[in-house]
Amino acid sequence: MMRIEMHFRLLLILLTAWATAGSVSAQPPLVPPVTPDRPTNREGTTVDKQDAAGQPVVAVRILGPSALVRKKVLPLLKTRPGRRLELDQLEEDVRELTRSGWFIDVRTYTQSTPDGVIVIFDLLERPLLHYVKFIGNRQVGEKRLAQEAQINEGDPLDTWAVEEAARRIEDYYHEHGYPDAKITILEGNKPKDSGAVFLINEGKRQKILWTGFVGNTVASDSRLRTQVQMKPGFLWIFQGNLSREQLDADVERLTAYYRKLGFFQAK
Template identity: 40%
Template structure:
């Protein structure tokens, strides 16, 4: 018989059980003599505390470009505090990690007022100027956003080399595949100048994309899976050659084929440039391999529903070619079946199991049903500068009430009604949308939380933008 849990009842039970266990822990065992605890002997008196000398002052020497305010923010050695050599060494390590100093030394001097601590700095050269030479197609302002360098930053060989690499990588992503960037000044610059010399080379564009070896999908279908494509309007816009993107396209095509059951598919590419070096013919070479067939489909761990009842609701059957989209839809169908009966925390996991026979696999859906849950209460949180939307407005759009058995399909329908009401911020791109959120029982005693998201109020919506959790 399926148990029907109420979240509030479970929490009350847990509290009672905790009190009972505490009572048991305080009871002595029956029939045992009570032996008074042995009092440990008093420890021997320790030596009296001897106060350390105070810090009479903290001085900084050699910081020509680094402000004292920044240095002080890194120190725990302060005037009128007890002098501690370990704290001073920790301050030195902390200053070294800022990257602004080549060397940090400390000196101490005893005075009648205490210890005078001096920090002596050998600063790294800071960047005072950044220049780009040879860039004709990309302006200085754009390159300055890519190299990661700022005026006033520490001038280190690593930072300059990283800036060079980022500029070169940016050029390659914009179709200048043969661009080379060299460092003219920077790694050993005595005056803080960083100068990059850029040899842009020829702008490379994609003339056409071809596929070889594909039988399951047409060229046009495969083109929808990649991002490397010819430009438009006589190739004036986009269509630049990006080798990194081509490699990512290979991964996208591989994932596409595996989703259709071609688990052994291999994808390569050929780059053929025109004599001018400006136009590229991109060819993807495909070795599809065998397409896997589902031998058996089974469900494991199900108790509430018969196996055949669940199998009848599935789209992917025994004997079909494996299809990742169908498998995911079937898993969601099982979640809806269980979620529609109050098993909102049911865990459904699809497990394709490859067999020794080539081209075949078994598909097992592992089910952890969990209990049937009711709504303890529904919390509504409305946030904003001047929230005025009443809770009743939200509750009227929900199809769940305290005491109801929770149904995941009804929760989704309630969420759709909140989004369609145009009362709240609804921007899927930023995640600022009303949401119906069901909290796991171990987190809080309220199961229903409505509308999660936040965002500024705009004139496009009637009412108030929600924030936090509803």
């Protein structure tokens, strides 16, 4: 009876040991954690830039952008193989890349090797403008509008640049006799847009037919006309465009003229 009980216990111990071994072998092997904001590279270990300062640069690597953009990036960098790593210069490289307008984010890392350090530029590239379109323009051609916009197909998509393009187009209309012109951005003011599309409401063109003054008792009309820039066009056809900005400037010039004459309350 004791022999049967011992055999039973031995069998139970073996079964328990086998089950434990099976659960351990089923677990995935432990993987060392990877820091998500730093690149991994078998050739070197990522080190703090302060520790890498002064060491020779053995390589400069560009992560992220297309091959075409990488070719444009390398000439901008002053941090190059064969030179010592200078942190001030590295920061200037980051500013230069940011000023280029090609990238949303620019980060740098350094990796240690037996011969020196590898400098890594991790770049998040802006999407490109696949098209630039103008809708609603009738009196001004697309070639002129493109010149005023100063953005082109293939440029990096910069929402600020698109907004500035709309402002320049609107200013052009206002200066050429369309004071009520309004430009609306349909596409290009959001980071994930594929191109830039401008909706143009030109409004009616307005011209200056004549210039007159009311309430002037000290200076004659002819004298006041010498103080303003806005004048009727030749035969009411050439020039003579109404510009709201120029009209405001003429009002300021007339006010300044009267105040020089001693009429400080003139409006």
